[in-house]
Amino acid sequence: MKSHRAKRAELADQLHSAAIHLLRQLRKEDDASGLSAPRLSALSVVVFAGPVTLGQLARAEQVKPPTMTKIVTGLEKDGLVERKADSHDGRLTRIVATARGQRILLEGRARRVRSLTQAVEGLSETELAQLERGIKVFQKLISATRRQPSEENAET
Amino acid sequence: MKSHRAKRAELADQLHSAAIHLLRQLRKEDDASGLSAPRLSALSVVVFAGPVTLGQLARAEQVKPPTMTKIVTGLEKDGLVERKADSHDGRLTRIVATARGQRILLEGRARRVRSLTQAVEGLSETELAQLERGIKVFQKLISATRRQPSEENAET
DNA sequence: ATAATATCGTTAGCCAGGCTAACGATCTCG
DNA sequence: CGAGATCGTTAGCCTGGCTAACGATATTAT
Secondary structure, three states, rough: OHHHHHHHHHHHHHHHHHHHHHHHHHHHHHHHHOOHHHHHHHHHHHOOOOOOHHHHHHHHHHOOHHHHHHHHHHHOOOOOEEEEOOOOOOOOOEEEEOHHHHHHHHHHHHHHHHHHHHHHHHOHHHHHHHHHHHHHHHHHOOOOOHOOOOOOOOOO | OOHHHHHHHHHHHHHHHHHHHHHHHHHHHOOOOOOOOHHHHHHHHHHHHEEEEHHHHHOOOOHHHHHHHHHHHHHHHHHHHEEEEEEOOOEEEEEEOOHHHHHHHHHHHHHHHHHHHHHHOOHHHHHHHHHHHHHHHHHHHHHOOOOOOOOOOOOO
């Protein structure tokens, strides 16, 4: 029998590979939006998290403020977001999505989800149930991974 | 009750999100290698696919030749790969990994797999079985989504 | 055999998107 | 009010994408 460890390592590997292939596929859908990945992602936060300051946006996207300044400037030039002064704090810049920004994002999202959803439509009820349980485990796995720093010499 | 379609779309969405979070997590492990994603990926091809020409490498990474020239030059400066002239065709540049390049890559691979495998170790037998079946469905899903079978890249 | 063509990698030059350092404007608190 | 903190921008650098153009080499046609 395959050892306990080997089987689990193999599963980890398959999962890893599957995630890579899935996202590679979906990226092609994103290309159709005409927006780069960083812009698309930032726009998504603005659309769904409402008006947001530049700093919040930078943190959400795990990027430094100067980088986010560039991205927002690009989105603004394309008419997808607007900068609004905050009435109570003059240091803040509130970023809001324009109607066009919302439309573009939602269309892209629909495109992205469509191909995956179509594939899901092709599953049997049994497979669907298996997928559902698998995703739950998957999610647990991810939160478990997050808590493992895996630093070589964290000892002090 | 939730409609047939809605439930499947929701699952597609969760799967999408889970894949994103997993890869985001693993990228942090890659950072420890000191190599950027494009360099790491290119090095991986060189290590596992043996000596390759620059053009092959560019195609494998889905990048144009001038871009690959830059990446290879960077790897070469770090002493991870070497350019060798082809004895039969003077136009070709063969790229080979140095011992150091191999070592760096394999260490990174081990790091990457470790965190995920550790997480898998924490699963119960039941969860493990669920994950296993889920992954099978997941893989079927991906092949259903795929349209054009571009050149495979040996992702580590 | 040589001329035309095709292929390969590089160079030059552009752009987006990362970063740090430094700064001006603004707010907050002593 | 003044000192310090916070926020966003600017400046300047790097990597990694691209296209266009080119030189060197192979290949093919004449």
